[in-house]
Amino acid sequence: MNPLAIPEIVIKRLPLYLRTLRLLGDEGQAVTSSQDIGDRLGISATQVRKDLSYFGEFGKQGTGYDIQYLQQQLREILKIDRRWKLVLIGAGDLGRAVLRYTGFEEGGFSIVAVLDKDERKIGKQMGRLKVADIARLPEVLREHGVQIAIIAVPASNAKEVADALVKAGVKAILSYAPVSLSLPSHVHVQHIDPVLGLQSMTYYLDPGQG
Amino acid sequence: MNPLAIPEIVIKRLPLYLRTLRLLGDEGQAVTSSQDIGDRLGISATQVRKDLSYFGEFGKQGTGYDIQYLQQQLREILKIDRRWKLVLIGAGDLGRAVLRYTGFEEGGFSIVAVLDKDERKIGKQMGRLKVADIARLPEVLREHGVQIAIIAVPASNAKEVADALVKAGVKAILSYAPVSLSLPSHVHVQHIDPVLGLQSMTYYLDPGQG
């Protein structure tokens, strides 16, 4: 019915294409093919072409894709042709690691505030930011015009924090807490849990050797 | 053909079921249902039952599943009814955060060594471990009987490190480096890249508000 409804699984592959294009560009190439992109990601050339075709025609028959051009197009599609501001909730070890990680900045995201509910942490300097009281969440979001939050608090607090974020108007959440958050459907959630990945790989391992 | 070939997507959901069961147990429940598990994960009860049915019959009609029993069964299926040893490659900020993160220990994994190639880091104490020279990788793996590695080095070094790991006999890799690793099919790889999750969520956001 809705010609604009693109499968979510396709949307999730676009950042992979973008990352691959960046690597290809770094290697000095100017042009690439669906075959080349697919090979590097372990997916088929057909799938790459099919995915891109949801958004338009970006290639040239017989030649392939201009790397810079396709990168720019994908950035626009994903709306990362601009910088997004984030707030980080949780000033513990995990929060500190998130703040230090340079990948967010490089990927187009800027952490503009760190908030915590622990009075002993509030006011402390963390990198270039000062930890703010989580009670100030609504005004911090408003001040900076932030729609995205990272949750880096213990599992036991994650639901409470997520509810507060939604109430304050956050539209997208990246959560490091190992719990499923059931939130209104208009709020987007991504989970990061490295342990889940390990726990599915052990299924395939031979314990005798470990 | 092969009755043992269970879809990978099913295997990947088992750790989620396990996590949900742990949370339910913590809440004091003794018995649960496929409906209850599904609700908490945002998937259908039918899918939960279907997934479990690949491995046996764990429930009781009219009653549901004994939480402790099902947990134990899933742990055995995933082979996490034992402790697995890991080596961590990369003693930078990211490596430090990984080492500090308690989720690995809680999930059944112990980091037994940290290795790096930077001479300035080798020999330094990091938490309870001393950073070892990556050149010692083969003997470290042999000594501890390790099959799993975590890659926490910059993207530019990840391929080289992954190849060395495979050569030294590692069978499973959890990589934090934002590059696709093309490795032999007998080596299992999971990637952690928080930026990919953010970059797919922005597609759905309204930039006007941010």
Add this chain to the structure above:
DNA sequence: TAGATTGTTAATCGATTAACAATC
């Protein structure tokens, strides 16, 4: 017994892939 819930089959749905005309 009545109600609840499992395990499983068959139907449906959606994603991937094979094939190929178009065209650079």
Add this chain to the structure above:
DNA sequence: TAGATTGTTAATCGATTAACAATC
């Protein structure tokens, strides 16, 4: 022109779900 590669259709494949008998 010949070769390469795109964009797209139709076929295939695989995953999810609806339905229900079995049974606690």
